[in-house]
Amino acid sequence: LKVSHASLNLNTATNDGGAIQADGDSNLDLRFLTMQGNQAYNGGAIHQNSGKSIIYDSLLLLNKSSNGPGGAFLLGTGSYDIQRSIFWSNAAPNNAGGAIHSGGSLHLTNVQLEQNSSAAGGGLRVINSTAYLTNTTVYNNTGHGISSRNVLNGSIVMHNSIVARNVPNNCDGDLRSENQRYSFSDDASCTKLTGPTNQSNVALGFEAFDLQFGAQSLSIRVPLRSASTVDKIPASACIPIDLRGIPRPQGIA
DSSP: OEEEEEEEESOEEEEEOSSEEEEEEEEEEEEEEEEESOEEEEOSSEEEEEEEEEEESOEEESOEESSSSOSSEEEOSSEEEEEEEEEESOEEEEEEOSSEEESSEEEEEEEEEESOEEEEOSSEEEOSSEEEEESOEEESOBSOSEEEOGGGTOEEEEESOEEESOBSOSEEEOOOSSOOBSOEESSSOOTTOOSTTOBOSOOOOEEEEEEEETTEEEEEEEEOTTSTTTTOSOGGGOOSBOTTSOBSOOSOO
């Protein structure tokens, strides 16, 4: 299924995937979408059982899973690549993964997970798989920012990423103990975020930044120019353009 430059809004499903339900081994190619106000029992906007998906340059907001996991996305086994997208104020009030619940190989690059909520993993819940966060901000989510329990064989690897202001903590369970690089947490809950290039339990300042997605305006939080996270990443580890479309790097680490 390929969909681009479209709005999938205010859809409902009794069971799975308020806007899109992808059964079996499916492939999704979704670009420049707005998905707002969708609702289902599982996977408020999208439920994909398995397969491969790319989701680029999209806005997911105010989607809800009424009783199951995945306020915006419920992703099963498979491979999922999400880039330059924002998940804002999605909810799984009675389950896990307010924005995303993933059981497959998940790559988030230049993604913002902000103001989402759930019982576990308000921003992201990972089970039986690994999620890779690159240039990703997990901010002000409720039910923890990211959740990956070893008992569920889930792990999270962060590069150039920030987890901050999440309630009650940034991390629920442990990150993978290796390969974390240039990432930051403003509390001490991300116990594996160690090593010379990472900072845990450090004060982080933020400011509003206004974005335009088609007809939709949205204000997200980005680090202050004076924040301790700025100019900490060497040019060799930078992605050329960030979520806002601003070239990187802009300073010397």
